Amino acid sequence: MSAAEKAPPAPILRTPLESLWLSAARRAVGGLLIGLVVALVFVVLDHRKANSVSQVYMQARIIFLQYHAEKSAWPMDCDLAAPGGQFGGFNLEPMTTSVAKCQVPGKWVFQAKSPTGGPAVVFTPAEPGRAYERSFGVADGWVDDGQADKGDLLVREDVALFRLSAE
Numbered sequence: 001m002s003a004a005e006k007a008p009p010a011p012i013l014r015t016p017l018e019s020l021w022l023s024a025a026r027r028a029v030g031g032l033l034i035g036l037v038v039a040l041v042f043v044v045l046d047h048r049k050a051n052s053v054s055q056v057y058m059q060a061r062i063i064f065l066q067y068h069a070e071k072s073a074w075p076m077d078c079d080l081a082a083p084g085g086q087f088g089g090f091n092l093e094p095m096t097t098s099v100a101k102c103q104v105p106g107k108w109v110f111q112a113k114s115p116t117g118g119p120a121v122v123f124t125p126a127e128p129g130r131a132y133e134r135s136f137g138v139a140d141g142w143v144d145d146g147q148a149d150k151g152d153l154l155v156r157e158d159v160a161l162f163r164l165s166a167e
Contacts, residue, residue, distance in 0.1 A: 049103045050138035056102050057143050057162050059095040060121045064110060064164055066090065074119045080108035104135050116154065116163050123160040136160050
């Protein structure tokens with residue numbers, strides 16, 4: 001037998017059932033949809049965390065401004081999870097519940113004299129970084145001016161301060 005007779009038959013080339021541009025467009029749309037789903041997951045998670053953060057700020061603001069209006073003074077420094085006996089007669093359950101449900105791990109405190117000069121609700125994250133800053137940046141847009149370095153809510157890489165004023 002000769003070499004030509006021993007060679008395997010050439011495979012049959014088949015033409016694609018769809019055009020090249022249609023195949024490329026289908027893959028591009030699929031990739032775009034996958035990218036959008038991934039981005040949407042991050043946005044939804046950040047907004048859920050920001051919602052829990054804004055709830056703490058709103059509840060704490062109500063309690064501390066009410067305290068200031070009734071007593072004509074700011075309360076002593078305290079932990080928001082366990083504020084202590086100085087708040088006799090105040091309903092602290094909404095604030096302590098919102099602190100417990102906050103999805104960003106860290107420590108919430110009230111400081112009568114904060115680094116900004118006046119009273120503030122101060123959050124110190126357990127894990128500083130981009131995820132914490134994204135969540136607080138979204139919350140800043142909801143409770144303040146949307147600028148992390150200006151306004152009443154100041155978001156820094158290691159602490160977030162929400163200034164209170166009794167005007």
